[in-house]
Amino acid sequence: xxxxxxxxxxxxxxxxxxxxxxxxxxxxxxxxxxxxxxxxxxxxxxxxxxxxxxxxxxxxxxxxxxxxxxxxxxxxxxxxxxxxxxxxxxxxxxxxxxxxxxxxxxxxxxxxxxxxxxxxxxxxxxxxxxxxxxxxxxxxxxxxxxxxxxxxxxxxxxxxxxxxxxxxxxxxxxxxxxxxxxxxxxxxxxxxxxxxxxxxxxxxxxxxxxxxxxxxxxxxxxxxxxxxxxxxxxxxxxxxxxxxxxxxxxxxxxx
Amino acid sequence: xxxxxxxxxxxxxxxxxxxxxxxxxxxxxxxxxxxxxxxxxxxxxxxxxxxxxxxxxxxxxxxxxxxxxxxxxxxxxxxxxxxxxxxxxxxxxxxxxxxxxxxxxxxxxxxxxxxxxxxxxxxxxxxxxxxxxxxxxxxxxxxxxxxxxxxxxxxxxxxxxxxxxxxxxxxxxxxxxxxxxxxxxxxxxxxxxxxxxxxxxxxxxxxxxxxxxxxxxxxxxxxxxxxxxxxxxxxxxxxxxxxxxxxxxxxxxxxxxxxxxxxxxxxxxxxxxxxxxxxxxxxxxxxxxxxxxxxxxxxxxxxxxxxxxxxxxxxxxxxxxxxxxx
Amino acid sequence: xxxxxxxxxxxxxxxxxxxxxxxxxxxxxxxxxxxxxxxxxxxxxxxxxxxxxxxxxxxxxxxxxxxxxxxxxxxxxxxxxxxxxxxxxxxxxxxxxxxxxxxxxxxxxxxxxxxxxxxxxxxxxxxxxxxxxxxxxxxxxxxxxxxxxxxxxxxxxxxxxxxxxxxxxxxxxxxxxxxxxxxxxxxxxxxxxxxxxxxxxxxxxxxxxxxxxxxxxxxxxxxxxxxxxxxxxxxxxxxxxxxxxxxxxxxxxxxxxxxxxxxxxxxxxxxxxxxxxxxxxxxxxxxxx
Numbered sequence: 001x002x003x004x005x006x007x008x009x010x011x012x013x014x015x016x017x018x019x020x021x022x023x024x025x026x027x028x029x030x031x032x033x034x035x036x037x038x039x040x041x042x043x044x045x046x047x048x049x050x051x052x053x054x055x056x057x058x059x060x061x062x063x064x065x066x067x068x069x070x071x072x073x074x075x076x077x078x079x080x081x082x083x084x085x086x087x088x089x090x091x092x093x094x095x096x097x098x099x100x101x102x103x104x105x106x107x108x109x110x111x112x113x114x115x116x117x118x119x120x121x122x123x124x125x126x127x128x129x130x131x132x133x134x135x136x137x138x139x140x141x142x143x144x145x146x147x148x149x150x151x152x153x154x155x156x157x158x159x160x161x162x163x164x165x166x167x168x169x170x171x172x173x174x175x176x177x178x179x180x181x182x183x184x185x186x187x188x189x190x191x192x193x194x195x196x197x198x199x200x201x202x203x204x205x206x207x208x209x210x211x212x213x214x215x216x217x218x219x220x221x222x223x224x225x226x227x228x229x230x231x232x233x234x235x236x237x238x239x240x241x242x243x244x245x246x247x248x249x250x251x252x253x254x255x
Numbered sequence: 256x257x258x259x260x261x262x263x264x265x266x267x268x269x270x271x272x273x274x275x276x277x278x279x280x281x282x283x284x285x286x287x288x289x290x291x292x293x294x295x296x297x298x299x300x301x302x303x304x305x306x307x308x309x310x311x312x313x314x315x316x317x318x319x320x321x322x323x324x325x326x327x328x329x330x331x332x333x334x335x336x337x338x339x340x341x342x343x344x345x346x347x348x349x350x351x352x353x354x355x356x357x358x359x360x361x362x363x364x365x366x367x368x369x370x371x372x373x374x375x376x377x378x379x380x381x382x383x384x385x386x387x388x389x390x391x392x393x394x395x396x397x398x399x400x401x402x403x404x405x406x407x408x409x410x411x412x413x414x415x416x417x418x419x420x421x422x423x424x425x426x427x428x429x430x431x432x433x434x435x436x437x438x439x440x441x442x443x444x445x446x447x448x449x450x451x452x453x454x455x456x457x458x459x460x461x462x463x464x465x466x467x468x469x470x471x472x473x474x475x476x477x478x479x480x481x482x483x484x485x486x487x488x489x490x491x492x493x494x495x496x497x498x499x500x501x502x503x504x505x506x507x508x509x510x511x512x513x514x515x516x517x518x519x520x521x522x523x524x525x526x527x528x529x530x531x532x533x534x535x536x537x538x539x540x541x542x543x544x545x546x547x548x549x550x551x552x553x554x555x556x557x558x559x560x561x562x563x564x565x566x567x568x569x570x571x572x573x574x575x576x577x578x579x580x581x
Numbered sequence: 582x583x584x585x586x587x588x589x590x591x592x593x594x595x596x597x598x599x600x601x602x603x604x605x606x607x608x609x610x611x612x613x614x615x616x617x618x619x620x621x622x623x624x625x626x627x628x629x630x631x632x633x634x635x636x637x638x639x640x641x642x643x644x645x646x647x648x649x650x651x652x653x654x655x656x657x658x659x660x661x662x663x664x665x666x667x668x669x670x671x672x673x674x675x676x677x678x679x680x681x682x683x684x685x686x687x688x689x690x691x692x693x694x695x696x697x698x699x700x701x702x703x704x705x706x707x708x709x710x711x712x713x714x715x716x717x718x719x720x721x722x723x724x725x726x727x728x729x730x731x732x733x734x735x736x737x738x739x740x741x742x743x744x745x746x747x748x749x750x751x752x753x754x755x756x757x758x759x760x761x762x763x764x765x766x767x768x769x770x771x772x773x774x775x776x777x778x779x780x781x782x783x784x785x786x787x788x789x790x791x792x793x794x795x796x797x798x799x800x801x802x803x804x805x806x807x808x809x810x811x812x813x814x815x816x817x818x819x820x821x822x823x824x825x826x827x828x829x830x831x832x833x834x835x836x837x838x839x840x841x842x843x844x845x846x847x848x849x850x851x852x853x854x855x856x857x858x859x860x861x862x863x864x865x866x867x868x869x870x
Contacts, residue, residue, distance in 0.1 A: 076454035088449045105454035357854045360861040368808040376850040383843040540686030547680040548669045
């Protein structure tokens with residue numbers, strides 16, 4: 001059984017069909033890319049899976065349980081998290097505090113314990129895990145720095161750290177390397193591979209940067225006009241005439 | 256608990272002053288101090304729902320719920336004051352939870368306005384139903400309470416009773432502010448979408464903040480009812496609510512101490528402006544407008560700016576985990 | 582309920598709905614254009630009533646002239662509010678809203694200290710006599726309200742859809758950024774919106790002066806009703822406000838006749854709560870993304 005199963009997913013906005021009968025199966029331990037020209041429905045699909053939008057019809061199953069139509073916080077607690085294209089951090093907190101805060105779901109919390117302060121042990125464990133995540137993403141030197149003081153690139157990585165804090169089984173990244181220089185991009189893709197290899201995490205990547213997608217992903221799904229055009233490994237996708245044609249209509253090329 | 260020795264010293268000093276106060280001033284001033292302390296609980300309790308960004312206009316009604324609950328509990332069952340206060344607080348929290356349910360689908364303005372309407376609904380039930388709420392005239396005959404033979408009709412003994420409640424209420428509210436739950440509240444205010452994406456059930460926490468604020472407002476209301484011996488629906492109308500907002504705007508809400516500071520300053524202003532008679536609300540209206548236009552962060556933001564001017568030796572990156580951010 | 586009472590109540594409902602519509606439309610417009618919510622809107626209503634009190638009852642001007650005076654006077658108050666409260670706080674709309682609560686205090690005190698508190702000023706009825714429909718008597722004073730509302734709303738519609746400045750105002754409400762790019766001066770638009778907002782509240786108050794007891798605190802009841810209408814109609818929808826105003830006018834009047842005014846307020850709030858649960862964007866509001 002696939003970790004993420006999407007069946008017959010449809011999303012209509014009034015008269016516009018943004019996602020039209022899409023099926024998707026993402027296996028555990030994959031790095032899956034989702035690509036397509038502008039307006040192909042990638043973002044809508046992304047938002048449907050993460051719970052930001054409710055499907056018009058169709059189902060989404062994660063880890064065997066239905067998540068379509070559920071609230072984003074519920075889906076996150078089930079182990080599927082997303083990152084944002086925008087800065088997704090709490091600006092006035094330090095990097096460490098950001099990750100600690102994002103570990104919310106991993107903490108057994110209630111008002112009385114918080115007031116009495118008996119959650120000391122929990123706090124220590126969370127601190128350790130938070131530091132591990134920060135170290136994994138090479139942010140250790142900024143651990144105590146306020147998030148708003150970080151460079152733009154590091155803020156994007158903090159967004160990923162916040163998502164990882166939830167200890168998800170699947171992380172969906174929304175254009176993680178947009179606006180990054182080659183060095184930063186290489187760092188991020190390296191981390192993504194290590195997430196798969198060392199942390200057994202499944203990754204879904206929605207991205208425009210073709211090189212990143214081809215180099216990083218195990219398998220790629222291509223969308224166009226809200227429908228799934230084809231799926232395959234990077235080699236197959238880059239050679240498929242339908243994909244080339246879809247992209248020839250827009251400016252993005254460089255397969 | 257879990258604070259350093261400097262804070263302990265400060266607390267002891269404050270308590271010492273508070274303890275000596277009633278013996279050093281006239282009886283009238285002791286009454287003023289009792290009212291001040293009740294308002295302290297009220298103003299700190301209002302800060303809790305604002306931590307998630309929910310500015311409600313029904314908070315003073317929650318205090319009224321506590322007051323009316325006390326009136327009814329005393330009338331029907333003649334309970335000890337040690338029971339009426341916490342029970343009234345629980346009633347207020349429950350009513351708060353009921354009220355926040357339709358409100359949870361709104362935020363910002365919609366929340367402000369709808370909370371006003373729902374609060375009025377509750378207040379109007381007191382006005383409409385003479386039985387059991389006493390209608391427009393309210394209820395009288397609430398006992399001032401007694402404990403171990405000491406009658407709280409006298410201001411001084413009641414002062415100490417209230418002081419104990421204030422101490423513990425503020426302590427709990429302070430701990431909430433400093434705790435992870437407090438940080439979750441603030442995270443929701445900062446970026447609710449991000450909070451949702453990391454698994455924070457935003458509506459749940461907003462409701463929790465609202466009900467907790469209502470709980471402590473209920474304590475304040477109960478203590479007030481025992482002191483006044485009566486409840487009047489006019490005590491909990493929109494005018495009182497605007498005063499509460501003035502205190503909190505003047506003080507600022509980014510730290511726990513802001514509202515306390517605002518209340519203190521405005522209490523002095525209130526007492527000193529007595530000669531103005533009916534012109535007083537105009538002064539207060541003007542102060543509210545002034546602060547919102549020129550100093551929306553309140554007086555505590557002014558101190559922040561002064562501190563920056565004179566103490567700019569803040570090294571970068573030296574905040575310790577758990578204490579950075581406010 | 583017998584027929585004359587029913588007719589009476591329906592007639593009163595129409596009057597109430599008309600007044601509510603005039604009041605609520607101003608609030609919805611200011612909110613729609615620049616998220617300006619005016620807590621002192623009830624006090625603007627009160628100011629309109631006092632304008633009529635001063636010009637008609639004290640100075641002896643003809644009633645229609647006194648009513649017409651309310652429009653520019655309270656309209657100017659709206660402009661001043663925009664300039665001195667809403668504009669400096671435009672980055673923080675909640676702050677602007679709360680500041681107008683302070684304005685409400687100020688207006689109440691100013692009016693109360695100038696013309697006295699406590700005793701309700703009654704403005705003598707300019708139009709005595711009543712209209713007779715199927716046995717129900719409806720004072721001409723009240724009858725006047727409906728055509729006034731119709732004229733005002735029609736004028737507003739005409740302005741918003743046929744006059745350049747009004748169309749610019751609508752553009753602002755829908756998309757301020759694009760409007761600015763098209764060269765529309767936002768500052769002018771917000772002033773205009775608040776002028777209309779104030780003027781309409783003032784007009785409503787002026788029309789009600791002979792009917793409603795005139796006190797510095799007469800705004801209190803109005804603001805709650807106005808907010809309920811705006812929430813029910815959908816915060817920025819003017820059409821929604823009119824629809825909700827008429828509905829609420831009927832509900833309030835019938836419940837007041839059958840029970841009492843307090844119950845009527847409570848029923849109004851209950852309906853609002855219901856709308857919030859079932860359709861949070863209001864009857865005609867847009868769904869927030």
